[in-house]
Amino acid sequence: MSDYDYVVVGLGALGAAAAWQLASRGHTVVGLEQFELGHTRGASHDTSRILRHSYHTPAYVRLTCEAYDDWARLEAESGEQMVTVVGGLDLFPPDCAISPVDYVGSLREVGIAFEELSAEEIRARWPVFDPPPGTRGLYQARGAIVPAARGTAAMQRLATSCGATLLGSTRVTRVTDHASHVVVEAGDTAYTCRGVVVAADAWTNRVLVGLGVEIPLTVTLEQPTYFAPPHLSAFQDVPLWIWMDEPSYYGFPCYGEPTVKAAQDCGGPVVDPDRRTTEPDQEMLDRLAAFMRSLLPGSGPVVRSLRCQYTLTPDRDFVLAPVPDHPAVVVGLGSAHGFKFAPTFGRILADLVTTGETTSDVSAFGFDRPGLTDPAYQANWMV
Numbered sequence: 001m002s003d004y005d006y007v008v009v010g011l012g013a014l015g016a017a018a019a020w021q022l023a024s025r026g027h028t029v030v031g032l033e034q035f036e037l038g039h040t041r042g043a044s045h046d047t048s049r050i051l052r053h054s055y056h057t058p059a060y061v062r063l064t065c066e067a068y069d070d071w072a073r074l075e076a077e078s079g080e081q082m083v084t085v086v087g088g089l090d091l092f093p094p095d096c097a098i099s100p101v102d103y104v105g106s107l108r109e110v111g112i113a114f115e116e117l118s119a120e121e122i123r124a125r126w127p128v129f130d131p132p133p134g135t136r137g138l139y140q141a142r143g144a145i146v147p148a149a150r151g152t153a154a155m156q157r158l159a160t161s162c163g164a165t166l167l168g169s170t171r172v173t174r175v176t177d178h179a180s181h182v183v184v185e186a187g188d189t190a191y192t193c194r195g196v197v198v199a200a201d202a203w204t205n206r207v208l209v210g211l212g213v214e215i216p217l218t219v220t221l222e223q224p225t226y227f228a229p230p231h232l233s234a235f236q237d238v239p240l241w242i243w244m245d246e247p248s249y250y251g252f253p254c255y256g257e258p259t260v261k262a263a264q265d266c267g268g269p270v271v272d273p274d275r276r277t278t279e280p281d282q283e284m285l286d287r288l289a290a291f292m293r294s295l296l297p298g299s300g301p302v303v304r305s306l307r308c309q310y311t312l313t314p315d316r317d318f319v320l321a322p323v324p325d326h327p328a329v330v331v332g333l334g335s336a337h338g339f340k341f342a343p344t345f346g347r348i349l350a351d352l353v354t355t356g357e358t359t360s361d362v363s364a365f366g367f368d369r370p371g372l373t374d375p376a377y378q379a380n381w382m383v
């Protein structure tokens with residue numbers, strides 16, 4: 001038996017952030033991770049993630065403003081540069097699956113500056129892009145890259161330096177709510193605490209077993225890929241980009257190495273996170289390489305591919321809320337676009353588990369929404 005104020009289950013980006021925030025407020029915290037810290041079997045490894053203002057609702061755009069502020073706090077407290085501003089370009093081809101109207105309207109409502117560009121203007125400004133005629137570009141100067149593994153490690157380090165105990169190779173097998181306290185079982189140890197943050201992403205439902213809730217989650221196995229452009233200098237000053245159609249793709253300029261990274265969004269097979277391959281998939285690679293040859297003809301040969309899990313809710317909205325009837329058990333789930341919000345989610349999850357409230361707008365991220373409760377809800381991940 002071991003006593004802490006709070007237990008955090010899962011130490012990827014979200015759990016690391018929650019442990020850091022809870023420990024920095026003076027609580028005793030233990031974070032439990034089933035694999036070694038910094039492993040590559042979840043969603044928070046590899047080099048880079050997109051941080052951007054452009055989103056499909058004003059509420060999301062407002063939350064991105066908090067994200068930029070919270071990354072700045074992480075930079076100040078870690079002493080490390082985290083945010084590399086490169087500009088962000090959303091590309092909407094004719095008849096695209098994702099409507100530019102929501103993006104433009106949301107940025108405008110929140111007062112975030114942006115530019116609208118034609119295909120010709122995009123080509124003139126960044127000659128590496130060759131978008132089809134009629135493509136509309138939405139350029140936002142603050143689009144940025146944040147480090148994935150390095151950012152997660154920094155939050156783990158901050159958690160530890162604030163007094164949290166972080167344990168790798170420690171799998172949580174059961175969480176039981178006793179009203180006055182919660183018990184978290186891992187191996188031979190039972191941790192008694194006031195509250196638990198579950199940040200287990202693809203394994204969330206396994207951790208919640210016994211609490212009477214199951215979130216309709218789909219786990220897919222994605223495949224970011226690195227290309228080596230022969231004329232590297234042309235790719236130094238390009239923005240990160242997102243192809244806003246079905247299929248959807250995204251990519252980065254050079255970041256810390258002489259490559260450019262790209263991937264399909266939601267392009268991988270549905271998998272069981274405990275039984276999936278770590279090997280690259282040739283068909284996915286061929287599909288991405290063909291797209292890269294058409295949009296970025298100079299992106300060059302493939303250097304390497306890796307696998308990474310997406311854990312998707314049907315509406316692609318996050319879960320940031322206490323489990324129904326179990327206010328001491330709070331879930332944080334990023335629905336495969338949560339890295340940019342990791343420092344923000346850490347703050348929100350710490351608020352929710354300690355006080356039941358937060359100043360951030362999490363009204364869309366509860367358990368009681370149609371995307372999670374209506375079995376007939378039509379999943380839509382292209383937002």
Ligand SMILES: Cc1cc2nc3c(=O)[nH]c(=O)nc-3n(C[C@H](O)[C@H](O)[C@H](O)COP(=O)(O)OP(=O)(O)OC[C@H]3O[C@@H](n4cnc5c(N)ncnc54)[C@H](O)[C@@H]3O)c2cc1C
Pocket residue numbers: 009010011012013014015016032033034035041042043044045048049050051170171172173199200201202203204207222223224263308309310332333334335336337338339340341
């Ligand atoms: C290829 C790819 C590209 C992405 N691009 C972006 C992007 O550009 N911008 C963006 O904002 N987001 C992006 N995302 C999404 C973002 O990376 C994820 O939302 C985020 O990293 C999820 O963090 P997490 O801590 O919830 O999950 P994870 O990193 O998977 O961490 C969950 C942890 O819980 C542990 N765990 C599970 N069960 C247990 C248990 N029973 N006991 C102990 N530990 C347990 C797991 O081992 C794991 O370490 C991308 C994701 C992928 C895969």
